[in-house]
Amino acid sequence: MEIQKVLEAEFGGDVSAFEMQFDIFTFEADKEINLKILTLLKEEHGFTFLNDLTAVHYPDKAGKELAVVYMLQNIKTSERIRFKVFAPITKPDVYTATALFSTANWLEREAYDFFGVNFKGHPNLIRIMNVDEMDYHPLRKEYPLEDQTRIDKDDEMFGR
């Protein structure tokens, strides 16, 4: 893959795990250089379209619990690329991509709302879907959905 050579030449050991996953080329990167990668891909390789941005929680990966996933697309060639950066859950700071892509604004707010990723430099990092008073991040794995087989709950209106 051509882009792999470019990235390896530019960032060396900070980018790794290059892999073709189904139809998308993917890799992992150090969280400190996420903006450098995005800028390089956008300015010099035509990946001007941020398809998607989301977060994933891996409670078992110590020190790399939260992953932020970026997916970019070259709108001319329809080539896609996806990469992940990892942040520890105790200090989930990742630089914001809002200056490069306006798309990232609400998507980062969503990732903050559900996973608590702290996007440094975001212009308006507040909850977007949930109520402001909420003090936890619901899509993290430590919050399981209610057990469907529980019998202690008796709801007069809706039954159980």
Place this chain on the structure above:
Amino acid sequence: MIDSKTNIPLAEGSLGKKTYTMNLGPTHPATHGVFQNILEMDGERIVKATPTVGYIHRAFEKLAERRPFYQITPITDRLNYCSSPINNMGWHMTFEKLIGAKMPKRVDYLRIIIMELSRIADHLVCNSVIGVDTGALTGFVYVFEFRELIYEIFEEICGSRLTTNIGRIGGLERNFPDAAFNKIDHFLETFPKGMKEFETLLTRNRIFMERTMGCGGIDAERALNYGFTGPNLRACGIDYDMRTAHPYCSYEDFKFEIPVGTTGDVYDRFLVRNQEIWQSVEIIKQALEKISDLDPTVFHADLPDFYLPEKEDVYTKMEALIYHFKIVMGETEIPSGEVYHAVEGGNGEVGYYLISDGGRTPYRLHFRRPCFIYYQAYPEIVEGGMLSDAIVTMSSLNLIAGELDA
């Protein structure tokens, strides 16, 4: 907390000394859904708009982490409920990509018929509502007859109308009955005439043109930066369509055009959607022609590990019973991996980012909802314009609350 600066001082020569705050929504008859906009107004001009979302958030991504793969389809219905079959198909194809299943051609074509029908229904709602917001209720009432015909076709195919839960992983739940084909034929016969009348009503209507041209426009570069997809991006002049950029479901076998606009305003979006409706009609005709020489009994792939066997066989055949049990109890092996699949929905790229760890439920499932992504551009589009333009802009963006909030 919404950080909305209120009472902004206005420059000399404005109508008032300060702006006043107006709350448009969350439930307002003109917004066609649960949207709130806190507007700072100078007379009738919008100085600042602050949209809030999340009023109908239903935690689909969390719910999906608990459900077996085949039970996620009903969730996808509720994303863009104006074209739920497209969402359903998108989800099936995502999972089929993960397990590496290949559909027979007839299944692909039947799916395309369903998807294009629902695209027509989606666009009809959007375009006729633009008419309503500019004061022409006639077109809206008129095209709903054809939307009804489409929903009757869905009813024949899967039994429901709005939230369809149509199709299954590995194909369709049943073959199209003859009644469905008859209704499709009837639709193709009557619809072009009605659509032409609808177009004549608005496209060259002086009042409509004055009202929509130059209103709510966005240029191509900003639209790309904001992640626009679908008709709203194409109205700006970029021919990005999932059906041709990343062909799925045998769309590469079809001949159709991608209409594009130039200015990206409300009028262009209206025209692009109208043209797409005509293209969809062409695609359906082609698909009907293609399936006429294929084996009419095929409606699912040979995927015993994932596709539920016929009930008749479950009761009479050992093998079918075993597979039925395995599927329902989650005993089939599911490959682990990360897969992204996107389809061209009514509003643009509806994407499914699925992370599977080999369990019977997804490890993480993220929906890329086009509405959510391009609604961010709304303040930039309406600021500086009139309030009534903001209403028309909102309906022309075709914001669907279900897709916004997931």
